Amino acid sequence: MTIPIDKNNKGQNVIYDVKNLDLWYGNDQALKNLDFAIGENEVTAIIGPSGCGKSTFIKTLNRMIEMIPNVRTSGEILYRGTNIFDKSVRVEELRTKVGMVFQKPNPFPKSIYENVVYGPKIHGIRNKKQLMEIVETSLKSAALWDEVKDRLHDNAYGLSGGQQQRLCIARCLAIQPDVLLMDEPTSALDPIATHRIEELIEELKKNYTIVIVTHSMHQAGRISDKTAFFLSGEIIEFGKTTVIFSNPKDQRTEDYITGRFG
Ligand SMILES: Nc1ncnc2c1ncn2[C@@H]1O[C@H](COP(=O)(O)OP(=O)(O)OP(=O)(O)O)[C@@H](O)[C@H]1O
Numbered sequence: 450m451t452i453p454i455d456k457n458n459k460g461q462n463v464i465y466d467v468k469n470l471d472l473w474y475g476n477d478q479a480l481k482n483l484d485f486a487i488g489e490n491e492v493t494a495i496i497g498p499s500g501c502g503k504s505t506f507i508k509t510l511n512r513m514i515e516m517i518p519n520v521r522t523s524g525e526i527l528y529r530g531t532n533i534f535d536k537s538v539r540v541e542e543l544r545t546k547v548g549m550v551f552q553k554p555n556p557f558p559k560s561i562y563e564n565v566v567y568g569p570k571i572h573g574i575r576n577k578k579q580l581m582e583i584v585e586t587s588l589k590s591a592a593l594w595d596e597v598k599d600r601l602h603d604n605a606y607g608l609s610g611g612q613q614q615r616l617c618i619a620r621c622l623a624i625q626p627d628v629l630l631m632d633e634p635t636s637a638l639d640p641i642a643t644h645r646i647e648e649l650i651e652e653l654k655k656n657y658t659i660v661i662v663t664h665s666m667h668q669a670g671r672i673s674d675k676t677a678f679f680l681s682g683e684i685i686e687f688g689k690t691t692v693i694f695s696n697p698k699d700q701r702t703e704d705y706i707t708g709r710f711g
Pocket residue numbers: 474477479497498499500501502503504505506517
């Protein structure tokens with residue numbers, strides 16, 4: 450069967466070129482022969498029913514998946530032309546370039562300021578003026594600055610869930626990533642906080658490449674340029690979101706996006 454995939458992601462610079470990617474947890478195969486490309490400054494949505502491999506896939510993009518024992522991969526993921534599984538690739542460097550935001554906001558139990566400067570400090574930045582500039586720029590980029598500028602030294606746990614999630618985004622931005630991976634970033638948030646994050650994603654894609662896992666078809670339709678539909682560890686269909694949602698080529702895609710299963 451030919452999978453309807455716009456493999457070359459025409460017209461875009463390719464950030465990730467995923468080639469024949471397989472992944473196993475022990476003996477169980479969770480990703481099967483994934484083959485597609487992710488374009489620069491695009492939002493790529495990963496959709497599909499529970500257990501189809503969405504989280505596994507995005508955690509593979511910055512090799513966070515390797516924190517789980519007995520994970521094995523084959524195939525390649527070229528990130529800006531370099532296979533991330535190459536021995537020469539330093540995983541810390543990869544994770545600096547490819548930040549991640551999780552389902553549940555996970556700020557550190559520290560002040561708002563300390564959350565943002567955490568990464569830059571690890572990277573050796575000590576100058577107070579420079580750190581304050583990073584805090585301001587990152588919080589502005591995460592659309593949080595106006596709400597917190599007068600209480601930067603308050604504990605992050607005092608923020609609302611939506612604000613905590615934007616703080617986690619600011620924490621990622623503080624180390625100047627290239628790609629943002631988001632694993633259901635709004636699933637723990639109310640509709641207003643969700644709307645703010647969606648607006649923010651729209652803004653962030655001007656400067657970053659974003660890969661987002663979402664269970665919400667509406668969200669994928671609203672914010673993504675490309676959509677990949679996963680089923681049982683395979684990509685069933687990948688392409689422009691407008692096309693996938695209006696004219697899917699595979700019956701299984703149509704059944705999923707119209708809510709017949711999943
Ligand atoms: N740590 C793990 N050890 C073993 N198997 C795992 C592990 N994590 C996930 N799996 C299995 O891999 C498959 C894909 O899981 P994954 O969490 O990537 O799916 P998902 O599409 O993100 O699901 P959900 O939408 O429910 O979050 C499932 O069969 C799951 O049981």
